[in-house]
Amino acid sequence: MNLFLEAFQWIFTPVWTIVTTERTNDILLRLGEHLGYTFASLIAATIIAVPIGYAIGHTGKGREIAVALSGAARALPSLGLLTILALTFGIARAPIAAVVVFLVLGVPSILAGAYAGLEAIDRRTIDAARAVGMTEWQILTRVEIPLGLPLLLGGVRNAALQIVATTTLAAYIGLGGLGVYIFEGLPIRNFTEMLGGAILIALLAVALDGVFALLQSFAVPRGVTAGRVKIVRTSSSRTRAVAGTSAVPGRG
Amino acid sequence: MNWLLNNLPLVGTLSWEHIVLSVPPVIIGFVVAIPLGWLAHRFRLTRGILLTIVGLLYTIPSLALLVILPPIIGVSVLSATNVIIALSIYAVALMVRSTTDALDSVDADIIQSATAVGYSPWRRFWLVEFPIAGPVLLAGLRVVAVSTVSLVTIGAFVGVRSLGYLFINGLQRSIPLEIVSGIVMTVVIALVFDRLLVLLGRVLMPWTRTVKVTKRQQRAVFTAEATA
Numbered sequence: 001m002n003l004f005l006e007a008f009q010w011i012f013t014p015v016w017t018i019v020t021t022e023r024t025n026d027i028l029l030r031l032g033e034h035l036g037y038t039f040a041s042l043i044a045a046t047i048i049a050v051p052i053g054y055a056i057g058h059t060g061k062g063r064e065i066a067v068a069l070s071g072a073a074r075a076l077p078s079l080g081l082l083t084i085l086a087l088t089f090g091i092a093r094a095p096i097a098a099v100v101v102f103l104v105l106g107v108p109s110i111l112a113g114a115y116a117g118l119e120a121i122d123r124r125t126i127d128a129a130r131a132v133g134m135t136e137w138q139i140l141t142r143v144e145i146p147l148g149l150p151l152l153l154g155g156v157r158n159a160a161l162q163i164v165a166t167t168t169l170a171a172y173i174g175l176g177g178l179g180v181y182i183f184e185g186l187p188i189r190n191f192t193e194m195l196g197g198a199i200l201i202a203l204l205a206v207a208l209d210g211v212f213a214l215l216q217s218f219a220v221p222r223g224v225t226a227g228r229v230k231i232v233r234t235s236s237s238r239t240r241a242v243a244g245t246s247a248v249p250g251r252g
Numbered sequence: 253m254n255w256l257l258n259n260l261p262l263v264g265t266l267s268w269e270h271i272v273l274s275v276p277p278v279i280i281g282f283v284v285a286i287p288l289g290w291l292a293h294r295f296r297l298t299r300g301i302l303l304t305i306v307g308l309l310y311t312i313p314s315l316a317l318l319v320i321l322p323p324i325i326g327v328s329v330l331s332a333t334n335v336i337i338a339l340s341i342y343a344v345a346l347m348v349r350s351t352t353d354a355l356d357s358v359d360a361d362i363i364q365s366a367t368a369v370g371y372s373p374w375r376r377f378w379l380v381e382f383p384i385a386g387p388v389l390l391a392g393l394r395v396v397a398v399s400t401v402s403l404v405t406i407g408a409f410v411g412v413r414s415l416g417y418l419f420i421n422g423l424q425r426s427i428p429l430e431i432v433s434g435i436v437m438t439v440v441i442a443l444v445f446d447r448l449l450v451l452l453g454r455v456l457m458p459w460t461r462t463v464k465v466t467k468r469q470q471r472a473v474f475t476a477e478a479t480a
Contacts, residue, residue, distance in 0.1 A: 003323040075398050075442035077405040079416055080435035083423040087431065165313030172409075173423070182315055186409065195323065198316035205311045 007195035027200065033176040034204065037095075037167045041102035042160055049107045050152070053114020057148065058140055066115065070108030078105055078166050086173040098170050105166055106159035113155015117148025149219040157212035164205050178204065255429045263418070267437050270414040274401045274441070276336050281343025281396050288344070289351020290377070302348060310345040314338065314406045335407035342403065343396045350392020354385035387460055390453040394446050401442040405434070415441075 011027070056062045078101055085097035121144060129143045171179030181197025184190070256263070292302040312320070317338045322329045325337065358381050366380040382389075408416030418434030421427075454461065 071398065071446070072439070074395065075402055075439045075446075077402045077416070077419070077435060077438045079405045079408070080419045080431055080438060083419040084428060084431040084435065087423060087426060087428050161311055165311075165316075168313050168315045179315065182319060183409075191319075191323075191329075194319045198313075198319035201316040202312045202320065205313055205316075206308060209307075209311045 003191060003195060004199075006192045007199055010192050010196040011200060027178075030176060030178045030180055031200070031204070033170075034164070034167050034178045034201075037098060037102065037170055037175070037177060038160065038164045038208075041099050041163050041167075042106055042156070044099065045103045045106035045110055045159055045163075046156060048103070049110035049155075050114050053111045053152075053155075054118065054140065054145070056111075057115035057118025058136075058144060060119075063115065066111055070112055073104065073108045076104070078102075079169060079172075082169055082173060091174070094173050095175055098167075098173065098175055102163045102166055106163050109158035109162065110152070110155045113152045113158070114148070116155070117151030118144045120151055121147045146221040147224065149221070150216055153212065153216045153219050157209065157216065160208055160212060161205060164208055165201075168201055255427055256433055259430070259433075263415075263433055263437060266413060266415050266417055266434075267441065270401070270404055270438070271441060273332060273335060273339075273404045273407065273412070273414055274397075274445070277339035277343045277400050278393070278397050278445075280336075280340040281347040281400075282393055284340075284344045285347030285351045286382075288348045289355060292348060292352040293355035299352070303352065306345040306348045309341055314342070314403055315409060317341065318406065318410055330411045332407075332412050334410070335404065335412045339400050339403055343400055346396050346399070347392055350395070351385075351389060354388035354392065355381060357388050358384045383457065386453070386457045390449060390457075394449050397445040397449055398442045401445055402438055405438060 053066075056066055081104065082098065082101045085101055086094050089097040125147070126139060126143060129139045134142065167177050168179035168182065170177040171183045178197055178201045181200070182194050185192075185194035185197065288302055288306075291298040293299070318334060319329065321327075321338055321341075322334055327333045327337070362380065362384060363376065366376045371380060404414045405416030405419060407414050408420050415434045415438050418430050418437075422430030422434065
C-alpha cells in the first residue's frame with residue numbers, strides 16, 4: 001500500500017510544483033494528448049458507424065453482417081493492429097495509424113448501439129407513426145432517433161471506454177498520452193511512475209464513463225418520461241364477485 | 253514468407269502459451285459469475301451494487317490493471333498469474349452482466365410452474381432457470397472468450413509470453429510478416445474458442461435446436477452478442 005502512497009505523491013508533484021517545467025512530459029499535456037486521440041477517434045467512429053447503424057435498424061437488413069463484423073473486430077488484437085499500421089504508415093504518419101486503430105475499435109459498439117436502439121422500439125409505435133401519415137424520413141428522425149438515443153449513447157459510451165483504454169498504447173509507438181508513464185517506467189522498473197500513470201488512466205476512464213452515464217440519463221426524450229404511467233398497486237375498491245353472490249352490487 | 257517458415261516453431265509455442273493463458277480466465281469468469289449473477293438477478297439491492305462494481309472494474313484499462321494489481325495482491329508484475337488474474341477480473345465483470353441478463357430472460361411463468369410442481373429453490377435454479385438461461389449465458393461466454401484471447405496479447409508488455417510478443421518484436425525489428433502472423437494466429441485461436449463454445453452449447457443444450465427460443469430470449473442473446 002506504501003507504493004500507492006508514493007504513486008499519489010508522484011501524481012501530485014509535477015502538476016503544481018513545477019510550473020515552468022523542463023520536463024515536457026507534464027501530466028496535463030499527456031492528459032490533453034490522451035483525450036485528443038480519444039475524441040478524434042470517437043468522433044470519426046461515430047461519423048462512420050451511426051448512419052450505417054441507423055440504416056440497419058430502420059430497414060432491418062444486414063444485421064447478421066453487422067453482428068459477424070463486430071464479433072470479428074472483438075477478436076482483433078488492437079496491439080497487433082497498432083504495430084502493423086505504425087510500421088506500414090511510418091513514423092511520420094503514426095498518429096493517423098493510431099486514430100485508425102482506435103476508430104476500428106470503437107465502430108462495432110457504436111454500430112450495435114445505433115441499430116439496437118432502433119430495434120428496441122415497440123413495433124406498434126412505428127406502425128402508429130406510419131398510420132398517422134409520417135414519411136419514412138420523419139419516422140426515422142422524429143420517432144426512431146429520439147427513442148433510440150439512450151441505447152446509441154450506451155454504444156458510444158462503450159466505444160469511448162475501449163478507446164480511452166487502448167489509447168494507453170499510443171505511447172508505445174511514441175505518440176504520447178498518459179501511457180507514456182507506464183512505458184517509461186517499464187524498462188527501468190520505476191513502479192512509482194508506472195503505478196501513478198496507471199492510476200491516472202483508470203481515473204480518466206472512470207470519469208469519462210461517468211460523464212457518458214450522465215449524458216445517457218438526459219437522453220431520454222421528455223415525452224417518454226412524461227408519458228410513463230406510474231403503476232400504483234392498490235387493492236380494488238370494488239368487492240370481488242364471489243360464487244353465490246351477485247356480481248353487480250345493489251341488486252338482489 | 254521466409255520469416256514465417258524459419259520461425260514456425262516459435263509461432264507454435266507462442267500460440268500454445270497464448271492458449272494456456274486464455275483458458276483459465278474464461279473458466280474463472282464463468283464459475284464466479286454464476287453466484288454473483290444470481291445475486292444481481294434476485295435482489296434489487298445487490299443488483300445495483302454488483303452491477304455498479306463490475307461496471308467500474310470493466311472500465312479500468314487493461315495495461316493499467318496489470319500495473320495496479322501486483323501491489324494489491326502481492327504478485328510480481330512479470331508473472332503469468334498477474335495476467336491471468338487481471339483477465340479473470342474482466343471475464344467476471346462481463347459475465348456477471350450476462351448472467352444477470354440471462355436469468356432475467358427466463359419467463360416468470362416457467363419459474364412459477366416449476367415452483368408449483370414442487371421444485372425447491374436450489375433444484376429449480378439448477379434444473380430449470382439455469383438451463384433455460386443457457387443460450388443467453390452462452391452468448392455472454394462467447395464474448396468473454398473472444399475478448400480474453402485478444403487481451404492476452406497486452407501481457408507481452410510486462411514480459412509474459414504470448415502471441416503479443418510477435419507484435420513487439422515485429423515492430424522493433426520492422427518485420428511486418430511477424431506482426432501479421434501474430435494477428436492471424438490470435439484471431440484463429442479466438443474463432444476456434446468461439447466455435448468450440450457453440451459446439452459445446454449444441455451438445456449440452458440439445459433443445460435449442462428443436463424448440464424455438466422465445467422472442468425475449470432471442471433479443472437477450474442478440475444484445476449480449478452486440479453490446480459489450
